[in-house]
Structure formats: structure tokens, C-alpha cells
Amino acid sequence: MMDIVTVGLFLLALLLVPLYWLLFPRRTFSDSERRYLAEPPKLTSLKDWSFDDAVETYLADQLPGRDALVGLNAYTVLLSGRQVSQDIWRDREGYLVEAPLQVAPEQLQKRLGRMAALGERTGLPVYVMAVPSTGYVRRGTLPRALAALYRDDSLLGQIADAPGIRPVPLAETFLQQGQSWYYRTDHHWTGEGAYAAYRLFMKTAGHQALPYDAYYHHTVAGYVGSTRSRSALWLTAPDVLTIDEPMDAAVTLSFSDEEGTYPSLFFYDHLKEYDWYPLFLDGNHPVTLVDNGSAPEDAPTLLLVKDSFGNTLAPLLVPSYRRIVLVDPRYYRGSVADLCAQYQAEEILFCYSLERICTDLNLSILK
């Protein structure tokens, strides 16, 4: 009896998968991975002996229940204590945080030097805002052995000591109060985190910060961010996305890679997509211009060199600047100094997550 059940189930398992492949149309896009799945293998790959690999890659992408299986594996790894091998770690309170990147101090030093040189050449003040990593700020909730691996301390110290730039000191405030200033399912800061960073920047730059209630605060529930998709820990509850909108700013938005202008900082259409974060300033563009028609006459122009953290900081800065020029070095190939001259910028702010200053900030554009 047991033999027939065993054999029956085994054959069923082996046959169900190929039957599924035969009967159901092939998937072309994976939402959770945000990538196109592998194409069916071409016979031309027989020529370079890659046919067997191509078949395997294709089948792996088409495996029924793939996300669930990947999730099962993610929880197996988590529950057996092997988080250290993953890119994303879950802390005791269910926050999914990025594991520390291995960053060489020289990489940071080189970039800080370039930033100082930029300030010297343009004669403008260069502010550097490095956002400490979630894991570092929330290290009290991580297993001690993992928490010990974050090197933010020494990297932030390097920035604090760097000559020729003006560091925005986020770390202390974030370590004291910032445990909830990050999303559980995403690597970004929340509205609160961005606002705290905004205040610290305004203080460093000698400007008057607006109070928190000078902004409309909108929330959208059901936000699922990057750390959840990367970790495949599907049982993590979604976040509430926070949006801070300046109350009276006559905003005009334009992009270097697109025609036309937009009257808003927020693009709610992106809520229909899997990834919501492009809601802020329509996500990534090489150069984004934000003009504030209702700014005071003497309000300055800011050049904001940023990764995606800058997209939630910029709306908070809008009321205090006549114009903000956002530059994303991953897509912009020109020179930052030229941009400063072109738009007559009066201040330069680098806003980056700490580790990605080293990995993502393209050195050549700082020449």
C-alpha cells in the first residue's frame, strides 16, 4: 500500500511540472524580480555548447510556484540561522535590512577628494549627506555577530574628517531616534527619516528649516519595497508609504531626457505598478529640474547630486530654493561643474546612502 502511494506521488510530482509547462502559457516577466525571464533556448546555442545551460536557465525561470519555492528556501535559510550568507537580513522586529557592503576606505577617500576639488573649482560650498545604513542604525535589534559587521562608524568618521567638504552629521540623531525612520520592506528612509535629515542639512547650511506641519502628509498603505523582493521573505507585512508635500509651492518639474513639464512632484500613476518608489519625482532621470515659482526672490539654487534617497529629500527642500537641479550620476554622463555653471548653482549637496557613495558614485562626472 505505502509503496504504491510513494511511487504514485513521486511520479505525479515529476509529471505535474512538465504538464504545467505544456498546458500553460509561458511567463515572460517576473514582478517580484522586476526582470524579463529567460527566453526559450535557441538552437544556435548548440554551436557554443551553451544549450544545456540555456535550457536549465529557462526551466528555472518557468518553474511553477517559483516565488513560493524561493520564499520557502529563504525561510529555511533564515530559520536555520544562516542569514549571514544572504544580502538581506531580518532583525528581531521584522525589519529587512541590507547586509553591509564590503567597501574599501580608499574608495571613499578618493570620492571625498573629488568632492572637495569640485568645491574648490566652483567656489561653492559642498555638503555631503551620507545616510547611515538601516542595519547600522538598528543594530540593537540584529544578532550581535551580524551587527558587528557594519563599518558605518569608520566610514562616517572618514567623511567627518575630510577636508574641503561640509558633512551633514546624520549619524548621531539617527542612532538616537532613527530606529523607525526606515521602511521594514525597503532600504529607503521614511518621510520622518527624510525630514530629520532635511532639518540637519538646513542647520548645517545655515538656513531656517520649515516645521513638520508646513507639509501635507499623505500615506498609502500596502507598500512593498526592495528588501522584501530581494529577500523573498514574503511573510513580512507591507509598509505604509509616506509622502510629504510642500503646502504652498508652485512647482514645475522637467527632465533632461523627456519633453514637457509637470506641475507636481509626485507621480501617483506609479502606484499601479509593482514598484511604487518612482512616485517621487518619477524615479530616475539623468537631470531633473524642480522650479519653485513661489520661492522668495533671494532663494538660492541647489545642485543635488543624489541616489534615490534624494528623491524624497528634494520635496522637503523645495520651499527654500528657487530651483533644485537633481543629478543622478548613474545616468548622467556630463560634468557636475558644468551643470553648476549652467544653472548658476549656489550650493552643492551630495545625498547618498553611505555605502553607495563608494559603489555607485561615478568618479568621472566629478572631474
Next chain:
Amino acid sequence: MVFSSLTFLFIFLPVTLLGYRLLPKKLRIGFLLLASLLFYAWGEPLYVFLMIGSILVNWGIGFKVTGDGPHRKAWLVLSVALNLLLLLIFKYTGLLWDTVKGLFPAPLSEKAVAIRLPIGISFFTFQIMSYVIDVYRGKAKAQRSPVLFGAYVSMFPQLIAGPIVRYVDIEAQLDDPDLSLSGFAQGVGLFLVGLGKKVLLANGVAVLWRELAAMPGETGVLGAWVGLVAYTFQIYFDFSGYSDMACGLGRMLGFRFVENFHYPYIAESVTDFWRRWHISLSTWFREYVYIPLGGNRRGLKRQILNLLIVWTLTGLWHGASWNFLLWGLYYGVLLILEKLFLGRVLQKLPRFLRRLLTFLIAAMGWGIFYFTDFAALGTFFGSLVGVGNPGLVTARSWAWVLGYAPLLLVCAVASTPLGAELDRRLSEKKVWSWVRLLLGAGLFLLCLGALASQSYNPFIYFRF
């Protein structure tokens, strides 16, 4: 094609199993031969013809060495020489060339010899030799059917990673495989256990070893040792998992292969270890090299020489690199020492210590086995005793050691017969068979999860 691939699990295996079991008896073995050749050709579309050639030539020679035909011995020598020549050409040319080049660098330095190693050549060549030798010795009859002989050599379960099935062990089964349902069910169990060993345990600890091996000098002494233990488990669960899958698949097709691993890490001496590790290979070398050389019947000196010969060959069989030779000699010397006096000394130790000592000897052996580069080998063994590797652990290696401690513990328990013993005791209870079924299903799902995760690759770069 490897067993732990989706191509194998969900395309090759169901088609082959159904075809094999449903076809009439006459066609069955031919179908198995075709399926096996396809299995091999999937990874070796050219070398499959080399294998087919070798099968046909040795099948022909089989008739020449049988009975009391003329020039029997000459045919045997020819066959053995041809098989060894194949190994020499395809496995050792690169090594020999590099060595010669090292000795006479001037005229040769520009030239490189690159011959790709055909998958499984060491296994099928040894199987073929066992056939010809056993027919010569009269232990087996020459196989009249080239299809049956081809199926024996190329049978996909054992083709690329063993066990090395000797012809005499399977001769009768080829004509009359055991196609019972219970045999199939046992095969399913064996296969799943093997798949779990490979995918969950071996691949799991492999991550730890890869990490620790990648930071020599920055692991601390404990980190280096834990890395070595991780590799020790990796190689065992990888290889024995593969053997279990092979035996399981064999059972599904109606064949019983010899047991290839018998809890080697509970061995109490090196001699004991080699009775439990890769048994089919040790048996082969004993039957076809050690005993023909005289074994232990010609005095101690000759026995020592024989052991050194066997272990030099065993080392080189594992790979064309001088560290494998060193690894073989390491065991050769240890086995000789055990025969001379060490065995008697060991006997006086408590059993626990004997096992621990044997495990550590095996682990250090795997260290030699792993590093094909002697400089890296030296660095690693230095790091085991703190040379160039200060401290007990570093923050990073400690996080890894701690994180993998539970899996290492699972590996340690799975290396003992505890699980099998528990299963045997519980098997009298009726409910256990259902629990076992559920466990098997769970195991399969976990393996699929691990396999699916290998290709899970979120593209999130644009989010930063």
C-alpha cells in the same frame, strides 16, 4: 546533465522512467541504452562517440579473452593498455605537458595543451576494465549483446559519478531486473535522501567553505578549522548524495548497485575509513591492482610497496594534479603506519578519540585534496596553526561560524547511522510510514526551493 537539475528531474527522468517501465521487455534495455547515451551527450555531445567507440572495442575484445582462445593474454593486455591510454590522453596530458614544460621551459613555454576531460571517463573506463579482466579470469561470461553491454557501461545513474559497478555484480540483473513496486519505492526514498544530501547539506555548507576559503589570513585559527570541517562535510554529502541518488535511480530501473559509502566519518582508523569511503573504488583497486600485485602474501616489504603503488594510483585517479598524488601518498603512508604499529596504538585510545582523530586526519586530507596550488595549500595549512592568520576568529568569520553552526550540527548527525537506526526502530509503527512519506515530500519541496533560489535574481539596481 546532473541529477540535481530541473532538466533531469522534470524532463529526462519522467520520460525515461515511464518509457522504461511501460515498454515491452524486449525493447526495455535498448531504450535504457538510448536514454543513457542522450543523458551523456547532453553534456558531452562529442565525447559520447568516444565512449561508444570504447564500448564497441572492449565488447569485441570480450570474446577474445574468454575461454581458452589463442592469445587471450595478449588481448587482455591490449584492452587494458587501450583503456589506460584513453585515460592518459584525456586526463593526464595537460598535467604531463605542464610538468615537462616546467622542467624544460625554454623551447616549450609558448605551447599549451588543452584537452577537455570527458565527463565520467574515469568511471566508465574502470567499469569496462573490470568487465574485460573478469571475463579473462573466467568470473564472468562474455556478453553477447552489445546493447546489454552498452547499457551496463553507460547506464545513466552511475555513468558520471559512480559508484563503479563491477560487471560481475550486475551481470545477472541485466537479464532480469527486479521491477517490483517495492524496489521502485525504495529507490524513490534513496533518491530523495541523496538529493537532500546534495542540495540541502552539501550545497549549504559549500557556501560557508567558499566564504572562509576566500579570506585566508582573515579567518582566525578557529575560522580556518571550521572552514575545513565545512569542506569535509561538503565533499561527503556531495559525493555520497550523488551515490545515493545513483543507487536510488538504479533501484527504480530494477538494478541494485553496491553501497558506496558506509558512514565514513564514524571510522575508527584510516584503514576503517577506507572501508567506508567510496567503497566501489577501493574494491576496484583491491581486486584489480593490489591483489594481482601480490597483496600481503609476499612479505611485509612487498606489501608496503604494493600499498604505495595502489595509493599513488588512487591519488592520481582523483584528478590530474600533483596535490592528488600527495593526497594519495598521505593515505598510503598512514595506512602503512597503521599496519606497522599505529593501529595497535590507536586501539588503546577510547573509541571517541579514535573517531575524532580519524575525522581530523580525513579533514586534513581534504585540505590537500582541495588546493591544486601548492602555495595556496601551504598558506591554508599555515592558517590552521595561526601562521599569517592571527587570532582565534575575526568579526566576519565569527558571524559565519555562528550562523552555520546549526547546519554543521545537522551534517554531523547526518554523518552517523542515528537517522537510519531511528527509522528502523520506528518502522514497526504503522503511522511512521505516513510520517516518512510526509518527510519525503517536504524534503523534495525544500530541495526544489533551493534549486529555484539559485536562479532567483531580482534586478533592483535601478532602485538605488
